Amino acid sequence: MITTDELRAIPAFARLAPEAIDYLVRSVEDIHLVPGEYFAHEGDERALFIVIDGRAELTKVVNGEERVIGERVPGRFFGEVPMTLSTPFPASGRAAEPTRIIKLDVTVFYSLAAMAPSVPAFVASLARRYLDWLQTVAAEQAEPEVRVVAPRADRRAHELTGFLTRNQVAFEHVPVEPAGDGAQHPVVELPDGRRLENAGLREIAAAVGLEVEPSQRDYDVVILGAGPAGLTAAVNAAAEGLRTLVVEHLAPGGQAGTSTRIENYTGFPFGISGDELASRALKQARRLGAEIVVTRTAESLRPGGREIELDGGDVLRAPVVVVATGVEWRTLQVPGIDRFLGSGVYYGAARSDSAVARGAESPSWVPATRRDRPPSSSRASRGR
Ligand SMILES: Cc1cc2nc3c(=O)[nH]c(=O)nc-3n(C[C@H](O)[C@H](O)[C@H](O)COP(=O)(O)OP(=O)(O)OC[C@H]3O[C@@H](n4cnc5c(N)ncnc54)[C@H](O)[C@@H]3O)c2cc1C
Structure with missing residues (x-):
């Protein structure tokens, strides 16, 4: 359990009235973490953390990769932005070494704020300071190491970009005209300069560092x-x-x-x-x-x-x-439709598919007369 002296050692709490300190002693969660253990996840509900001993790292997933974006040493706060703006956590927090932190949940924070208005004012000033910096990190684009060169509405390119996205491989899709450069698409350009032309998914997976071979023959x-x-x-x-x-x-x-x-x-x-x-x-x-x-x-x-x-x-x-092989989707039984899978016929619309429709206002196959028609009322739609 956290003590009065330990709380007073936190600069923001040093001059709190005795009843406010007593309230904190009774109310905060005292958390001991092993290295790598998380105390907050991006998207979690707001709370305020203060490091007492050890060191905490702040991490954020940028382009599918978890990056360390900051650290907190004893006496430093984490959670000031969500607490001030009533938002979920914009980043995660984990222990970088054996670490002790205290947690003030929303109720504890607001009860303390009623007793000591200097505390929310201090937390808001921290939030202002970190917000600009967090926005810069969020807007930063990691340099993709893999380039996929292929026509935009190409069946294999669609399959490959979906595959890379779902395997969390950062890549850049470079659209080209079909057969414009004489290459067998899709072409995958790797950071070491290798170019894979129309390669199979397994070959590409291995080339970008994914595991494709079990390391042993016997498992539990x-x-x-x-x-x-x-x-x-x-x-x-x-x-x-x-x-x-x-x-x-x-x-x-x-x-x-x-x-x-x-x-x-x-x-x-x-x-x-x-x-x-x-x-x-x-x-x-x-x-x-x-x-x-x-x-x-x-x-x-x-x-x-x-x-x-x-x-x-x-x-x-x-x-x-x-x-745990899930289900196999029922597909349209139309002769020859396989040729259009991923290049006009889709079974779903994942986030990774957004590039297919980028810049397009409506599918090109919709007749102009229908495209130009104003949207029908919901009543008319229901009648159709
Ligand atoms: C667009 C969409 C939105 C959804 N939204 C929701 C939602 O909001 N809430 C909700 O509760 N559910 C939702 N669902 C349903 C939910 O995703 C499924 O119920 C869930 O994914 C089933 O999980 P599973 O692991 O059993 O199977 P699956 O997710 O189907 O996974 C099975 C995996 O096994 C692999 N596999 C198949 N055969 C083999 C084999 N022979 N060898 C090796 N691997 C194999 C497949 O490639 C696949 O990756 C949604 C589904 C879709 C498609």
Whole structure:
């Protein structure tokens, strides 16, 4: 439990009246963290944290990568911006070493503010100071290391950019005219100067540093599919110390990875996008020691030999196999439609698909007469 002396050692609390200090002693949460442990996540509901011992890091996901954007040493606050503006946390906080912090939730903060108006004034001044700096960080674009050169409405480019996005690989899409440069599209240009022309997803995945080969043959648990169910199983198996492998046909996230906003996942009071949910689950599973290979498909199970056969003939062994392969969508049964998948025919609209429609006001195939017509009233729409 935090003591009066420890609270008075925080400059902003040094001159508080005894009753305000007593209130804090009784009301704050005293939290001891191990290195890497988070005390706040981007998007969490507001609260105010003060570092007592150790060192905390502030992190923010920028272009799919978690970056350390600041640190807090003893006596420093975190949460002043959300507390002042009534917003969720714009960044996450974690311990960089064994760290002790105290937490004032909203009720405690406002009760203290009623007793000591100097405290909210001080917190607001901190917020003003950090806001400009946070805005700069948020607006900063990380230099993408991978370039995808391909026509914009190209089936393979659509598949590849969706794949890279969902695997959290930062890239730049450089649109070209179809066959304008004589290359076999899509072309992937890598930071080391290599160019992959019309390569398969597995080759590209390996080239950009994703795991595509299991490191062993024997595991305690093999999970098929890295959708929410598979990643949840991976987190729990790895947390128990089991040797855990996830085999994913395409990219982590499954169907949820294509959802722009999921409102009904417990623990996210403001909702969360599917790709963010998948990204967090993936990090959690990896941090706990799970291995995840992508672009690999489980072809068959042989329960007698406890074997799983992957595409290409690789055979894995595990006493426990979790099948979390989700669903396969029903597709339009129209002859020849496969040719237009990803270049005019789409089964959903993920955030990663927005580039396809960038700059377009309406699909080019809509007849001009219909495009030019003013929007119909909701009543007329219902009647159609
Ligand atoms: C656009 C959209 C929005 C949605 N919004 C919501 C929402 O707001 N709230 C909500 O509750 N639900 C929502 N859903 C539904 C939710 O996403 C699914 O219920 C959930 O993703 C199912 O999880 P899962 O892990 O069981 O399967 P999936 O998400 O289907 O994942 C299965 C994974 O297994 C992989 N796989 C398949 N076969 C193999 C194989 N043989 N070998 C290796 N890997 C394989 C697939 O590639 C896939 O990644 C939404 C779905 C979509 C498409």
